Amino acid sequence: MKIDRLYGITVYLLNHKKASASELARKFEVSVRTVQRDIDALCQAGIPVAAESGAKGGYSIPDTFRMDSQAITQEDYGLIFTALKGFSSAMPSPNIASALEKFTALSKPDNERIILDFSVLREGGETLIKQLQTAIRRKCCVRFTYTNADNMTRVHTVEPVALVYRWYAWYLLAYSTVREDYRTYKLVRMEQAEITGLPFTMEHAPAETILREHDRHSPLAHTTVTIRCRPAARSRAIEYLNGTVLRELEDGECEMKLSVIENEHLWFGTLLALxxxxxxxxPERIRERVIRTAKNICSLYGQL
Structure with missing residues (x-):
């Protein structure tokens, strides 16, 4: 519907500062001419859309412009309420509880169709998460003992930027003054964390920008693993390893493809558990790694 597109264009411009007609056309799957007509309609409705010509030009809306809260529907409020409620199950906080109470009054949810339960994210790290949140808010350095994936342990002092949940674990995105670069640290590998009181040495960019650049310069090396899977393990391989069936074999077996991050350990443990x-x-190196691990386990229990 046109009214939905007009609203979408307004929100997009508010969130992206500036966008060209061709960018908006791709985003909303319409022609450039339709975008131009939509911009004219927004201007006639009193929304101050500015147009700038040239190679770096485009449409923009001043930062001072604020949308009427009535533009947000009850369904929008309901989705925000659901997200907040799910987030509160992962990270209890008076601020989140207060926001949840406000949105409960606004959305008046009478029938929750989606329930997000992230309480598993609280396991083992709630105190550390609160401590790191305090350091981030105060812009103070933190010191902790860290053991990396190669089992090497040393003390780090960093400037914490944000907490990130990805790849089934909590990470700290922080600036290392020693390496003069941004690093991610897995919370479960951190011990003896303390807030030092030392102030940041610099002002940091938004966390999303830093993380995007970090991932671009340090891409994770994915490895494709091909397995032969018996019927009893098929559903578990798909569920826990995100396996893709390549072809069906005899007796209900199948050949399956997995995409794994080789220096992570969870997927390898899952393979062994099957x-x-x-x-x-x-690849042969993964096959040999499984054989070597199996022999070591048998040797440990005196079976070889």
Missing amino acids: GDEIEILE
């Missing part, structure tokens, strides 16, 4: 229900076909 035991003789799966067989690594390639």
